[in-house]
Amino acid sequence: MTLEKAKERVDILSTKLHDLNKRYYVDGVQDISDQEFDLMMHELQELEVEFPTLLKTTSPTQRVGGEPTKNFKTVAHESPMLSLSNTYNKEDLIEFNDRILKDLNTQVDYVCELKYDGVAISLIYEHGALIQAVTRGDGIQGDDVTVNARTIRSLPLQLVGDYPERFEVRGEVFMSKQSFEENNKRIELENIDRIANNKKAQILLANPRNACAGALKQQDPKKVAERKLDVYIYGIVGQVETITTHFDGLNRLKEWGFNLPNTFEKVTSIDEVWTFIEKWGKNRHDLPLETDGVVIKVDSEEFHKKLGATAKSPRWAIAYKYKAEAAKTLLKSVTYQVGRTGAITPVANLEAVQLAGTTVRRASLHNANEIARLDLHINDKVYVEKGGEIIPKITGVDVSDREKDAQPLEFITNCPACNSVLERQEGEAQHYCLNITSCPPQVKGRIQHFVARKAMNIDSIGGETIDQLIEKGLIANVADFYDLTAEALSDKMERFKDKSIENLLNGVIASKNIPYERVLFALGIRHVGSTIAEKLSEVFKNIDALLSATEEQIAEVYEVGGQIAKSIINFKEAPENLFLIDRLKAAGLQFEVVEKETVGTLEDKLFVCTGTFEIFSRNEMHDLIKEHGGKVRTSISAKIDYLVAGEKAGSKLKKAEKLGVTVLTEEEFKNLIEG
Ligand code: IVH
Numbered sequence: 001m002t003l004e005k006a007k008e009r010v011d012i013l014s015t016k017l018h019d020l021n022k023r024y025y026v027d028g029v030q031d032i033s034d035q036e037f038d039l040m041m042h043e044l045q046e047l048e049v050e051f052p053t054l055l056k057t058t059s060p061t062q063r064v065g066g067e068p069t070k071n072f073k074t075v076a077h078e079s080p081m082l083s084l085s086n087t088y089n090k091e092d093l094i095e096f097n098d099r100i101l102k103d104l105n106t107q108v109d110y111v112c113e114l115k116y117d118g119v120a121i122s123l124i125y126e127h128g129a130l131i132q133a134v135t136r137g138d139g140i141q142g143d144d145v146t147v148n149a150r151t152i153r154s155l156p157l158q159l160v161g162d163y164p165e166r167f168e169v170r171g172e173v174f175m176s177k178q179s180f181e182e183n184n185k186r187i188e189l190e191n192i193d194r195i196a197n198n199k200k201a202q203i204l205l206a207n208p209r210n211a212c213a214g215a216l217k218q219q220d221p222k223k224v225a226e227r228k229l230d231v232y233i234y235g236i237v238g239q240v241e242t243i244t245t246h247f248d249g250l251n252r253l254k255e256w257g258f259n260l261p262n263t264f265e266k267v268t269s270i271d272e273v274w275t276f277i278e279k280w281g282k283n284r285h286d287l288p289l290e291t292d293g294v295v296i297k298v299d300s301e302e303f304h305k306k307l308g309a310t311a312k313s314p315r316w317a318i319a320y321k322y323k324a325e326a327a328k329t330l331l332k333s334v335t336y337q338v339g340r341t342g343a344i345t346p347v348a349n350l351e352a353v354q355l356a357g358t359t360v361r362r363a364s365l366h367n368a369n370e371i372a373r374l375d376l377h378i379n380d381k382v383y384v385e386k387g388g389e390i391i392p393k394i395t396g397v398d399v400s401d402r403e404k405d406a407q408p409l410e411f412i413t414n415c416p417a418c419n420s421v422l423e424r425q426e427g428e429a430q431h432y433c434l435n436i437t438s439c440p441p442q443v444k445g446r447i448q449h450f451v452a453r454k455a456m457n458i459d460s461i462g463g464e465t466i467d468q469l470i471e472k473g474l475i476a477n478v479a480d481f482y483d484l485t486a487e488a489l490s491d492k493m494e495r496f497k498d499k500s501i502e503n504l505l506n507g508v509i510a511s512k513n514i515p516y517e518r519v520l521f522a523l524g525i526r527h528v529g530s531t532i533a534e535k536l537s538e539v540f541k542n543i544d545a546l547l548s549a550t551e552e553q554i555a556e557v558y559e560v561g562g563q564i565a566k567s568i569i570n571f572k573e574a575p576e577n578l579f580l581i582d583r584l585k586a587a588g589l590q591f592e593v594v595e596k597e598t599v600g601t602l603e604d605k606l607f608v609c610t611g612t613f614e615i616f617s618r619n620e621m622h623d624l625i626k627e628h629g630g631k632v633r634t635s636i637s638a639k640i641d642y643l644v645a646g647e648k649a650g651s652k653l654k655k656a657e658k659l660g661v662t663v664l665t666e667e668e669f670k671n672l673i674e675g
Contacts (some may be wrong), residue, residue: 006050006051007051020032022257025230028257035520041061044061060157064225071350074141077122081137082139082312084319086320087319087321093274093277094270110268110272111246111299113262113294114280114293115292116234116289117290117292118175120137122134122136122169124168129148129159130149133146141378151229154259158257163256164241167237167238167240171232172232174233175287175289176289177288183227187205191203215329216229223352230259235249235250236338240252246299247264249301263286273294294319295318305318323386324383325356336412338439347363347365348363348382350363351384353384358386364393368424376394382398411431412431415433420439437576440470443477446477453522455530456511457518460503460507464507465504468493474489474490477580478580482508482589486501486502489505512589516543528567539557541593543591551569558633600629601629601672601673602630604631605630605641606639606641607633607644608634610653613649628673636655640656641662643656643661644669645664645665
């Protein structure tokens with residue numbers, strides 16, 4: 001095939017596939033079978049491979065996700081991405097209307113839209129092609145997530161009709177309730193082995209909004225594509241000739257191929273706005289996405305200009321937020337869960353009740369203080385509310401509905417798993433079971449934590465395998481992994497074939513290369529998370545240095561406070577922990593920092609970076625500092641050696657100047673690095 005013929009075919013296929021995609025993902029109509037669609041897509045892919053010059057970034061083939069990016073480029077918004085001021089009641093809404101009528105001295109029409117609960121995005125189109133997608137960031141600059149945005153099926157990569165030559169639209173990327181459910185089902189299946197009941201909340205996506213934000217920041221676009229995000233557009237930035245009202249603008253956006261819901265309405269008075277709010281207050285849970293309010297916008301573009309904006313938000317729009325929904329139900333009982341550190345978490349078991357479109361059976365109670373604060377009694381009628389978390393919380397009790405002889409809920413005194421007496425240290429909210437060595441959920445929890453991805457990453461060992469290893473007496477602690485033999489495994493483990501044995505042992509061997517800071521995290525010392533472990537390893541470069549440090553020396557480490565220091569001291573005071581570390585050392589685990597080849601020019605110098613940069617992204621700058629032996633900090637103090645200040649550097653620059661901290665431009669920083 002000649003290049004010319006190929007170009008003709010690529011154009012035909014691209015146009016057809018864009019149109020079919022829009023029909024399916026925006027209009028909800030399927031015109032051809034999946035098979036026929038795949039055939040056309042395949043033909044296009046092959047042509048693009050054979051004639052690489054024909055491959056455009058807007059090609060329908062780009063939706064599956066391109067190459068991973070290391071860091072997102074920081075991009076300044078052409079005009080700031082403002083936010084909306086919020087109201088929570090009718091009076092404030094009437095006040096908003098009164099102010100507008102007074103300022104304009106005339107009646108106005110409003111457009112009511114739902115407030116889509118997702119992540120704001122700015123999209124720039126040139127000659128109808130999507131050329132840039134940027135997150136809101138701090139409103140002034142955001143992350144360039146164009147490759148990720150291209151995977152969103154309801155986002156047009158190529159527009160149709162009489163669109164302006166170059167323009168920006170803004171909208172909300174979201175994860176539909178259905179995609180959220182599907183993603184969580186998939187994650188649960190993928191992790192079936194590692195999900196102990198009390199770990200579930202940490203592994204599953206917490207809510208569609210966070211899940212969407214997380215997905216959009218994924219560095220691998222293929223993973224973004226997998227999460228099945230969606231987008232609704234809610235406005236054009238700036239004036240477009242021939243568009244004089246917001247309502248017309250929204251309809252034109254639809255004509256050009258953008259995805260907008262059919263829920264927006266033009267109304268002529270604040271009473272009608274209220275009717276819209278009430279209608280969706282009742283019906284919003286039936287929508288495919290989560291919405292927590294309504295956005296009310298003055299319709300006329302001319303009035304937008306007249307009313308203007310404050311530094312934070314436009315004066316021509318406001319958001320009405322629905323109250324968090326509450327439901328009343330019966331508190332049947334409280335179950336106490338034991339975590340890997342021995343922490344006891346009470347969970348309320350409720351009579352099933354419908355709340356914000358889902359059935360609620362459990363609510364988190366956090367600790368004994370929370371139970372006391374709520375003054376909970378058995379069989380109380382409690383109010384539950386759903387915030388951003390998977391497990392809803394109890395916000396109050398209907399005391400008028402309490403039985404006369406109801407008994408106050410007493411926190412348990414003994415561990416539900418091993419019956420040891422629980423303790424609560426001064427200043428701590430949580431009760432703990434101190435039977436570290438033989439309380440079963442603690443033993444298992446610690447082992448599970450040890451093999452977890454962020455720790456030793458032994459993915460050949462899941463929850464069920466751990467159960468069996470413990471049950472068969474093959475392991476009682478994490479050091480026992482390193483004494484396992486193929487013979488013992490094949491003798492004792494059920495349904496464990498050669499391949500599983502080989503995988504398990506290979507995983508264990510590979511873990512000996514895991515760097516010190518992760519081994520430190522894997523030890524599961526109370527309050528020592530992965531970031532703290534990293535900070536500690538920067539200062540105490542091997543385990544002996546850490547274990548011989550005093551509480552004060554540990555507490556002095558940046559971001560490590562007294563509580564963490566105390567916990568490390570407690571850890572080392574238990575002989576069994578020292579014995580465990582000795583065994584792990586003997587097994588060959590990494591217990592000291594392997595110094596990376598740093599270029600060394602910035603040895604131990606402390607840096608803060610602020611403002612916007614042109615040469616490096618913020619992350620690249622941080623990596624360079626670390627590679628050269630320096631350290632990155634976030635706030636200015638007299639201890640800081642350098643502040644690298646970019647465009648629009650604000651209060652940090654002022655503070656640095658006041659404290660006499662050396663301020664570098666991006667260029668000066670580059671020179672410093674390059675020596
Ligand atoms: S208009 C000046 N319309 O709500 C801002 N925003 O604080 C103009 N949002 O993060 C925004 N649905 O992304 C507008 N129908 C809608 C919206 C909407 C959700 C988000 C927006 C921003 C936040 C406003």
